Amino acid sequence: MTHSKFGQVRFENVGKNYGDFTAIPDLNLTIEPGQLVTLLGPSGCGKTTTLRMIAGLETPTSGRIMIGGDDVTRLPPNERDVSMVFQSYALFPHMSVLENVKYGLESSGFKDAEDLALKGLDLVGLREKAPRLPSELSGGQQQRVAVARALVLEPQVLLLDEPLSNLDARLRRLVRTEIREIQQRLDFTAVYVTHDQEEALAVSDRIVVMRDGLVEQDGTPYELYESPASEFIADFIGEANILDCDISSVNADTANVLVGGKGFDLRSRNHSIGKGKLAARANSIKLSRDVNGGPAGKIKSAAYLGDHFQYEVMSDLGLLFVIDNHTDELLENGTSVGIDFDARGLALIGGKK
Amino acid sequence: MKNENRRLDLALICGVLGLFILPWFHIRSGFFGGEWVLDLLSKERYWPGFFQLFLGKLQLLPVFALVGAAGYLRLKSEPGHRGKLIAIIGALGLFWMVLEGLSIGLRGWNWSLLEATFGRVDGQPAFGAGAVLLALTFTTFISFGLAEKGALKGDAIVLTAVSLLILLVATFVFYPILSMFAGAFQDFRGNFTTEGVMRNITDPQIWKLNCLVGGSCGIAWRTMFLAIATAAGSTLLGLAFALIVTRTQMPFRKSLRTLSILPIITPPFVIGLSLTLMLGRTGFVTEAIEAATGLELGRWIYGLPGIWIAQMLSFTPISFLVLVGVVEGISPSLEEASQTMRSGRWRTFRKVSLPLMAPGLANAFLIGFIESMADFGNPMVLGGNGGVLSTEIFFAVVGAQSDPSRAAVLAIILLGFTLSAFFAQRMWLGKRNFATVTGKGDGGRYAKLPRRIAIPVGTIVALWSLFTIAVYGLILFGGFVKVWGLDHSVTLAHYITAFSISFENGFAFTGVAWNSFWTTMWIALAAAPLTAAVGILSAWLIVRQDFPGKSAFEFGLMMSFAIPGTVIGISYILAFNLPPLQMTGTALILIFCFVFRNMPVGVRGGVAAMSQLDKNLDEASLTLGANSARTLKKVILPLLRPAIQAALVYSFVRAITSISAVIFLVSAKYNMATAYVVGLVENGEYGVAIAYSSVLIFVMITVILGFQLLVGERKLRRPENTQKSPAQGKLKEAAA
Structure with missing residues (x-):
């Protein structure tokens, strides 16, 4: 085992069928050591299957999976150097918190299992809960025990399967920062599955967006948001309005784009001149009462959500979804409005890498 | 990678042990007795496989190779x-x-065709310890080989469990049934003939339909009519009980639930005996009626009407158990929804509740049907001259006419009936499986029964309960009177005959019942953990593992529920009386019979319990570095403890009360309590029979109560860890 590959995960032409159904047609993916990579996508996109194949809980129908440079395709889960945090936590209800954390250490034959387990509990700040049963802990505490139980084994790769989905919104924000902080401090590889794009953006070094078993786009959060490869990505990562546009000129990495008669300079990835599509974030569309030659539309529905207004606008460019943070005055249904864009919320879709 | 070599070494050591050390062939005095060691040198038969080669048993050569x-x-x-x-x-x-095991029998080739092809060959005895060990070795070869190929995620433990279970089920469920089919086509010498089948299959005693025109019908039809009548009756009564318990305010309705424990603990003849005491020719009810009216009632209880009443008494509690679950499973909100849509209680009951119960009713009917077909004890006591299939099979084997071919044909007919019912229900159910228990918290209350139903149904339930209590009361009472119907003076004589002990020449059990009592106890004790283990292991494989042929495996297990005990008994005799596997007359055959007869219940209980366990728990354990054996031991089994305990108690109790299969398999050395009671009944020693049965009931109640105390204690220690369905419920579930 070469040290440089410690913690690396590689999929080589991996396919997975369930009978006639193809969950993953052909996956090639390398996850670099020390990174937190998120598998993101709608339900049924194959992200959990991918994670479970790393764990060894599913066997690929074809192809190879390498962990730390070793072929583990046919290795049973208990012989792989990975551990996993489950969506349901899967804490053993008949064992105390300490016994739960100790369990994996004992399976692997550690002599000082108890000490290591207590240290693991320190890591998540739950040492004093050691003798309790999981059912006596709150949801957030149970979640942290599950993380500690997986971490004490110091695996090459930590797998997290929607670890926050059973927590409420506030706790979710707290715990995800905590997980990210531990991951950066201990510098291990982590593969994180979620369907929540905000969570993905917040924790990841890299995001792999999957759809129907295929990798739709693979990049840093910034790349995904600013240069979505497809309409699907643009819509999935931070809801966006997909608009037709004309690319009038292209420079090195910017393009001049015309939308609704207005021109903008946007980041480009080797786009060619001609017709194109762009994503306009809901808060980048500015509505005003004066209609002055530019694109225009009529308010179809309006809603007040405390810190912002939310509109649907029937416009020359199509149906637009708009968020307005200036909550001085609500535009009534049927009001005619002029439409303008903020260049910072516009992104060209597609192009080649 | 070392792991693969280590376990293969172990398998190879077993193979060598089986070939070179252990006696290859069956030892009549019993392998575990150990007496054979003394005769090892003098008797060539006892030599291991390697030396058998030199004695001309060349059929072992491929095994060595x-x-x-x-x-x-x-x-x-x-x-x-x-x-x-x-x-x-x-x-x-x-x-x-x-x-080779099937081809070469005690006297050489089993089939003349083989002899014509290969010439004469010496006969060989049945497989012994060495051969069995070799069969196991080969099975582990299959699993280890597949594991190395990466099948089932390379999990050798799961693969070994799967192949061992398949081997066991094939040997102890399918092989006997096949032997039975083969047995129908053999004469006394084992030659192939269709004579017996032709003679029996066309026998008017089996198939005639004269009862439709006033005569008497063949056994097959009688058995079927009886089964339909019993199934219909017990389902209706069971439904009545279930409705009363769940949907009325009738007094004592809570205690009706204890009725459900009765069929588990009732030895098979007890109800028949008690009915005889009550309604037989000299029964006290008969005499009272005759004295009052001057009518001559005679022997009407002996025959189908009597068996029918006895079976209704025996099986109504079972159907009640099934239907209580069904009635409680209907979400009250469905009924409330119906009522808010302007339907009265009666319309709601007819249009919503009843259709939702239909699959449950079908299930109860099927259970009643199969139980009635399989019932041996009641027809034995009350059958009189006209028996049913199960008793007829028995007499075809042990009677003066001793005709194994006839027994096999009758058993095939019986099996045909029960399997048809099983498949018919499966097909019918396939289309209408309403899961009404959603797992969501469901408020709302059950709609009360409309008055015009509640009153008549309540009356029936009350009367039937009184009747049941009277029948059971009589059992206890009957053991204490001298001669029922003639001399009602109270006596302990029957108990003394059965269970006396003597201190004269040291302590000794002198009662006639002790021998069979102790045999029963230790065989039941030996069978219980095996049954639970096989059942829970199968359940684990069915719920948690995916392997090719799983649905067939599951189906085979569930199907064995529809095989009547009599059929199992006769098929075990036919299968295990001659090489390659010879076990008749041993304790082992009784144990295996119990294990595979009671296993479906363990499987069902295990499947139900395991489905409630989050699959992620196993997966978590695996990803934490534990192999499947450790996962099973540390995570699954502790969480399944209530289900395991229920399976243990159930199989223990069933082994005590079972008769239909056992009656074929007991021997002078290993006699079981129920078989002994049959003998007493046949000799007319009712008093002792009843006394013995009462003691058995008492033992079983003690075991069940002790078990409940045990479980209850556990709950106190860990209140936060209580399972949703208490073990008591599991036990009842298991009984159904």
Whole structure:
């Protein structure tokens, strides 16, 4: 085992069928050591299957999976150097918190299992809960025990399967920062599955967006948001309005784009001149009462959500979804409005890498 | 990679042990008795397989060759490359053992065709310890080979469990049934003939339909009519009980639930005996009626009407158990929804509740049907001159006419009936499976029964309960009177005859019942953990593992529920009386019979309990570095403890009360309590029979109560860890 590959995960032409159904047609993916990579996508996109194949809980129908440079395709889960945090936590209800954390250490034959387990509990700040049963802990505490139980084994790769989905919104924000902080401090590889794009953006070094078993786009959060490869990505990562546009000129990495008669300079990835599509974030569309030659539309529905207004606008460019943070005055249904864009919320879709 | 070699070494050591050390052939005095060691030198029969080769048993040569080949692969090849070959060696080995075992009998070839082809060959005895160990070795070869190939995520433990279970089920469920079919086509010498089948299958005693025109019908039809009548009756009564318990305010309705424990603990003849005491020719009810009216009632209780009443008494509690679950399973909100849509209680009941119960009713009907077909005790006591299939099978084997072919044909007919009912229900159910229990918290209350139903139904339930209490009360009472119907003076004589002990020449059990009592106890104790283990292991495989042929495996297990005990008994005799497997007359055959007869219940209980366990728990354990054995031991089994305990108690109790299969398998050395009671009844010693039965009931109640105390205690210690369905419920579930 070469040290440089410690913690690396590689999929080589991996396919997975369930009978006639193809969950993953052909996956090639390398996850670099020390990174937190998120598998993101709608339900049924194959992200959990991918994670479970790393764990060894599913066997690929074809192809190879390498962990730390070793072929583990046919290795049973208990012989792989990975551990996993489950969506349901899967804490053993008949064992105390300490016994739960100790369990994996004992399976692997550690002599000082108890000490290591207590240290693991320190890591998540739950040492004093050691003798309790999981059912006596709150949801957030149970979640942290599950993380500690997986971490004490110091695996090459930590797998997290929607670890926050059973927590409420506030706790979710707290715990995800905590997980990210531990991951950066201990510098291990982590593969994180979620369907929540905000969570993905917040924790990841890299995001792999999957759809129907295929990798739709693979990049840093910034790349995904600013240069979505497809309409699907643009819509999935931070809801966006997909608009037709004309690319009038292209420079090195910017393009001049015309939308609704207005021109903008946007980041480009080797786009060619001609017709194109762009994503306009809901808060980048500015509505005003004066209609002055530019694109225009009529308010179809309006809603007040405390810190912002939310509109649907029937416009020359199509149906637009708009968020307005200036909550001085609500535009009534049927009001005619002029439409303008903020260049910072516009992104060209597609192009080649 | 060392792991693969280590376990293969272990298998090879077993193979060598089986070939070179252990006696290859069956030992009549019993392998575990150990007496054979003394005769080892003088008796060639006891020699291990290796020496048998030199005695001319060349049929063992391929076995040596295959084990040798496996050893060669172990030394010369790496785990990655040899997997397929090792699996093939295992499969070939098993195949060859089955082939040669079935082909060569005690006196040479079993089939004249083989003798004509290959010339004469010496006979061989049945498989012994060495051969059995070799069969197991080959089975592990198959699993280890497949594991090395990466099947089932390379999990050798799961693969071994699967192949062992398949081997066991094939040997103890399918092989006996096949032997029974073969048995129908053999004469006394074992030659193939269709004579017996033709004679029996066309026998008017079985098939005539004269009862439709005023005569008497054949046994097959009688059995079927009785089964339909019993199933219909017990389902209706069971439904009445279930409705009263869940949907009325009738007094004492809570205690009706304790009725459900009765069929589990009732030895098979008790109800028949008690009915005789009550309604027989000299029964006290009969005499009272005759005295009052001057009518001559006679022997009407002996025959189908009597059996029908006895079976209704026996099986109504079972159907009640099933239907209580069904009635409680209907979400109250469905009924409330119906009522808010302007339907009265009666319309709601007819249009919503009843259709939702239909699958449950079908299930209760099926259980009643199969139980009635399989029932042996009641027809035995009350059958009189006209028996049913199960008793007829018994008399075809033990009676003066002793005609195994007839027994086999009758058993096939019986099996045909129960399996048809099983498949018919499966097909019918396939289309309408309403899951009404959603797992969501469901407020709302059950709609009360409309008055015009509640009053008549309540009356029936009350009367039937009184009748049941009277019947059981009589059992206790009957053991204490001298001669029922003639001399009602109170006596302990029957108990003394059965259970006396003496201190004269040291302590001794002198009562006539002790022998069979202790045999029953230790066989039941030995069978219980095996049953639970096989049942829970199967449940684990069915719920948690995915392997090819799983649905067939599951189906086979569930189907064995529809095989009547009489059929199992007769098929075990036919299968295990001659080589290659010879076990009749041993305790082992009784234990195996109990294990595979009661296993479906363990499986069902285990499946139900395991489905409630989050699958992620196993997966978490695996990803934490534990192998499947440790996962099973540390995570699954502790969480399944209530289900395991229920399976233990249930199989223990069932082993005490079972009769239909056992009656064929007992021997002078290993007699069981129920079989002994049959003998008493046949000799007319009712008093002792009843006394013995009462003691059995008492023992079983003690065991069940003790078990409940045990579980209750556990709950106190860990209140936060209580399972949703308490063990008591599990036990009842298991009984259904």
